[in-house]
Every structure is written in structure tokens, then in C-alpha cells.
Amino acid sequence: MDVRKLLNSRLILVTGKGGTGKTTVSAALGRLSAERGARTIVAEVDTFRPALTPMFGQKPTYKPHAVAPNLDISNISWRDALVEWLRGHVPGQRVVRRILDNNLVQTFLDATPGLRETVILSRVVTLLEQYDRVIIDMPASGHAISLLGVPNVAIGLMRGGPIRERAEVILQHLAAPTTALVIVGLPEEMVVNETVELWNRLKKEVPSLREPLVVLNRAALPSLSDAERALLERLDTLNMSDLSPVQQELIRAGRWEANLEASTAESLVRLDEELGVPVIPVARLGALGGFDGGPVRIVQQVASTLKRAELAAVQAAGRAQS
Amino acid sequence: MSFSAANLRASQGPPLDELIGDRQLVVCVGSGGVGKTTTAAAIGLQAAIAGRKVLVLTIDPARRLANSLGLSRFGNDETQIDLSALPEAKGELWAMMLDQQKTFDDLIERISPSEERRDAILNNRVYRATADNISGSQDYMATEMLFDVVESGRYELVVLDTPPVKNALDFLDAPGRLARFLDKRVMKWFLSPYDKKRVFGRLLNSTSAVVFRLLSHVFGREFLDDLAEYFQHFRDLYDGFRERQEAVVEMFHDRRKTSFFIVCAPNSPSTEVAQFFLDELSSRGMPNPGVIVNQRHLTVGERLDARAELSSAIDGLSEGLPPAAAGSLLARLGASHRRLLGLSKAEEAIVSSLMGSLRPDQVSWQVPRLDDEVNDLAGLARVGAFLFQRP
Secondary structure: OOHHHHOOOOEEEEEEOOOOOHHHHHHHHHHHHHHOOOOEEEEEEOOOOOOOHHHHOOOOOOOOEEEEOOEEEEEEOHHHHHHHHHHHHOOOHHHHHHHHHOHHHHHHHHHOOOHHHHHHHHHHHHHHHHOOEEEEEOOOHHHHHHHHHHHHHHHHHOOOOHHHHHHHHHHHHHHOOOEEEEEEEOOOHHHHHHHHHHHHHHHHHOOOOOOOEEEEEEEOOOOOOHHHHHHHHHHHOOOHHHOOHHHHHHHHHHHHHHHHHHHHHHHHHHHHHHOOOOEEEEEOOOOOOOOOOHHHHHHHHHHHHHHHHHHHHHHHHHHHHO | OOOOHHHHOOOOOOOHHHHHOOOOEEEEEOOOOOOHHHHHHHHHHHHHHOOOEEEEEEOOOOOOHHHHOOOOOOOOOOEEOOOOOOOOOOOEEEEEEOOHHHHHHHHHHHHOOOHHHHHHHHHOHHHHHHHHHOOOHHHHHHHHHHHHHHHHOOOOEEEEEOOOHHHHHHHHHHHHHHHHHOOHHHHHHHHHHHOOOOHHHHHHHOHHHHHHHHHHHHHOHHHHHHHHHHHHHHHOOHHHHHHHHHHHHHHHHOOOOEEEEEEEOOOHHHHHHHHHHHHHHHHOOOOOOEEEEEEEOOOOOOOOOHHHHHHHHHHOOOOOOOOHHHHHHHHHHHHHHHHHHHHHHHHHHHHHHHHOOOOOOOEEEEEEOOOOOOOOHHHHHHHHHHHHOOO
16 A cells, blocks of 8 residues: 555555554544545444544544544444344334344344454445545454454355345455555564564455555654764673663663664564565654653644655655656 | 662562462453563463473464564464573473364364264354354353363463453453353254244244344345254254353352453553453452553663763763764763653553552552563563562
8 A cells, every 4th residue: 555545545444463553543544534624434343442532532432423524433333233234134123123122133143153243344334435534443463354354254154145245345345446454563573573464364364455554653763873873882881880870771771762763673674574565654752652642642643644654755756757 | 681679669569479379370461562472471481480380372363472482383282382591490381372273173073972963063164164263253262272271280370361452351251152152042043943843833923933034134045054054063062062161260260270460551541451451350250469560661860960970981982983972972861861761750650540449459560661572581581570579
């Protein structure tokens, strides 16, 4: 996915390892999209404790509601999605109510393999009909793979019927050039491993997905000069027992930040070598590396980074042409 | 490492091993990205060093345990970790990652009354798709595997690493959910149209008939047939399933056998999840001795004057470098320390608010963020030392 096309996509799926900032990136993309005048919805998937709440100061419900001009949020709970789905496919409200009032049927539906995922994805397709842009804050790695893998499973299992038909429509959307996959990662060795593995597995489970764009969150961008780094390394060779605790602590603090910069540089190299997809680094914010200043401000900062990355890509393309 | 013990002042109360004692199961829960897998592996390693035979089991679909143990990859097999680099280790450390399909297949193998029944289940299309791919069965399989390894008696301690928050709750509920799924009444209802003797009475009068016709419209008749076959196979196996599930639930609640530890990082999203787990485990009556706060940034000193402290040391090291480098690096070190201190204080505030909600019998541990990423045994041993240190 080209950075320049990201914000023209109809459907943006945001996933990655737990704790990397998927929700922040989803919210930031939502803000940017809405600012540009597109009717946008940011939705999370059946979360017990909605993660979007702190980003917008309002709790998302199944029914979308506005948090800013052009911007709605929602939490796609699977039970609501099921009710909606049944209403769309079952003639007569009376029958739907009868189904939903029957505990045995409820349990059966709960246990039917793949139904949960299918109705959630079906809701995503419905949202695409109602909005210019749909941004999904997906579950973390392994569960994202299960979710996106279900349409293929359903097609394998069912030879006909509305679920199979819906699964086919979902697959078409997943394969569309206007669908973007964003994987959020952090500049840490294990997170990079998982980011690489996630895409390799997704590619296998859902071969029609197009290649993703990686957002490298909480990146420490290079700020030390070569001479400063060389000098810090020499300081590090001093015998620590000759130094006072205060001297040691100053050197340790310097090394802490230098290490963050080094892991960011290394992560960028690895992502390029092992995935070869575009990467947008988002700088760590303030001392807390992303958690100070409140979630609303962080979303703004991430949004402006994404905007700059997009602009830089446009300029780079312009230079390449001229 | 230059942390002084005073600076750490981390753990209140007894070290972790006293709380674990001779328990057979430790479960680590918490949000993603907080070092749960690392913590599980570090606890396992410490217990192995102390002489126990330990299995670390991860059900995280992302398979991160291999990373933590510095191994390239291992499957559903119990793999012994080479501890020869740690001569003080008296016990054994084993590790295993959940291979869902294989766990399910092994289970069917074990509880099937005959080879024919086994093959019929293993070849059922719904079974193949479910066991392999659908989330939810993952959580169930984890409890299945857990039951298996704990009951086998092959290990003195099993340390379980769970997936991130939402799914960890599914995991706690998995036994109950599956038991409901296999509820005889539900099966009977669903299978009644397939029961040749009763098919007419069923289809002529009941709500079920309407619903069933509807379901075949929704799912397609063929899928329903496959599903019915799947359920029919399982009907006879129900008692075996239920017994095992009940045993796992019982084990989860047994304070003599099990401890749940909440793992979090010192930031608000993560401590909110930790708070949520504190409440959940408490309301479910599951034994939870406390919270482990990972990745703490710690430092000493306020407003350190880098120029005064390090000018003389740096002067002797600047040979061959531009003269300005020393001054700019000193400024940089001072600024780095101020940022580290700010971070440390902000974390302190977040953590102490979580600590305030612990019960008097609960303990907290703090593990500093280590200078290098923890991805080998030496790193795990360092993490473990913070959890197991004596006051």
C-alpha cells in the first residue's frame, strides 16, 4: 500500500501486535479522513472494553454516533451484528424475535463455527455502503488472522445460502485495490518479529489481501551526531566502579536514548529487508513515549505525522518525475 | 545495571517463589505488549533454577515464547530448554506452544470409543474447519492442553502465558462456554430433525421447525447436514468433555494449586486492564496474589549537572573528535536524564494509583526495563531476579 493511496482507500484495516497503538492509529486516520471531508467511521470489533473511548471521550456503541463533523465511531458487537443480519435475511420481525428469544437457538448460534466472524465482517460491508471511508480497529495478530480467514472457510464449508454469498462479497472487498491493510509495530526486536510473521501468515490465510503498510509507532528518530555517538561509546567503556552513582546514571540515561535510536534504525532495516513494504515511523511523544499529554493529543500528533509522511511521499514522487 | 536496591524499592511483601510455593499452575494475564510471555518464561526459569521440573505453555496465537527463550521455533511438542549455560540450575525447563489442530486431534483420538468414530470425526468438514481456524476453539484447546499437562504429572509446575485481554477472558470462560455448547438439550434440539423416528412430530408443530427451516435457508442445507453429523459424533463424547472441563475450572479456583498473576506495563491503558483483571479475578473467586509491573523506567538524582559531573572524564576521551562534540554530548546527557526522570515519575504516579486498589493480602512487584531487550536465558534470569529477590 502506497502512503499516498492510504487516505484514498475505502476500507482501512488496522492490526498488529497487542499494545502497539492500533487504536491510536485508527483514530488518527479517522480524524484525517474526516478533516478532508469524507464521511468516515472508525469501528472496533466486539471489544469488551472499547478502546476508542479515551480517544474521542465517548464510548462507541453498535449504533454509530458522531464525535466530530464527518466522523462517527462504533463498536461492532457480534450479537448486534447477528440481530441486524437476521433482520436482513429473515422475513418477518416475529420470526426474528422468536429466534432471539429461544435460548437453545442462541446457544446454537453462539457455537456455530465462523458465524461470529461472518456477521461482524458482514457489518463492515454494510458500513461501506453507508460511509465514504471505513476504518476498522482490528483485533491483535492471531485473532485478526482468524477473523479475516473466516470468509474463505465459510466458502469451503457452504455450497450455497446467504452466508456463503455474504462471504463472497466480503472476500471481494478484502481483495479490492481500495482496501488498505495497516500493521502497527514498535521498534523492538520481538515486535518486529511478530509484525513480519503476521503478514506472512495473513498472506497465506487470505491470499487476496494486498501488501500492507507498516506504521512503526513510538520510533526514536536519529538525533545524535556520529561524533556524539562515538564519544558516548567511549564513555561507556569506562570502568563503572570508578564512577560515582550520579555519573553512572547520566551515562545510563544517554545510553537509554541512544539505544532507542539504534533499535529504531535496526527495526527499519529489518522491516525493509524482511517485508519490503512502505514504513511510516511515528516519533515517540514526550517522555512517556506515547502516553503523556492524553490520548486526544496523541491522536492529533499521530495524525500530523501521517499527513507529513503522505506529503513527503507526494514530493518524492514529484522529484522522481521531474 | 546500576540500579541500587534502594532505588528499586520495588517489591512489597514476600518474593514470588514463596507465594508460588508448591503450586502446580501459574497463569499470567494482562494486556498485550507488557512482557507477559517474558514474565511467564522468567518465572518458569527461576522455578527450574530452584530445582523444579517446569513447563512454560503459551497459547498466544502469535507464538512469542520461542522469541523469549531465544529459540527459533517449536511446535506442540514439549521441548526441553538447554540450561547448561546456567550451572546453578537444579531443575528442568520445558516449553510448549499450542498447536490447536494437533491438540484437538489428540483429544478426539483419546476419547473416541472406536477407530471408526475417530476417523469419522477427523474427516468431518466442519470439524476440520473449526479445529483449525476458528477463534474460540483456541481458548478451549488451551484449557484442554492445560488439563492434559497438569494431570499427566510430568511437571511439578506449569506456567501458562495467555493471549491479550479480551481473549484471556474468553479463556477463563472457555470451559463454561464449551459445556454450554455441548449441552445435551441444545444438541437434542438441533439434532431432532435428523432423528428419523421423530422427524415428523418435530417438524409439524414446534417453533423449532420454523427456526430449523430458517437455519437451513441461512446456512444452506448441506452445511447443516455436516454440522448435524459433527454434533452427532460429539454427542456421545459429551461426558468426557464435560468432566475434563470441570476439572480445569476446579483447578482455576483451587488456591492450593493455582495462582493468577496480573502482568502490566506502567502506562494508563495497561494499568486500566490490570485493574479490570483485579476485579474480574476477584469476582470469579480465582486466586490472585498480585500484580507484576514490567518495563519500569527508574533512575536516581534530580537536576543532575552533566557538565560538572563528566567534563573531566570526557576530556580524556575526545581525541580525534570535533571539539564541539564533548559539549553537545554533555548537554545531551543532562537532557536525557531529565527525560528519564520525567518518565520515571509519570510511571510512578500511574503505578501507585493501581497499587492503591490492591487488597491487603495482595503484593506488587516491579521489574525495571532492562537496557537490552530480553530475548535469551541470561535476560530471563535477570528479569526473574527482580521477581524473586529477597527484601
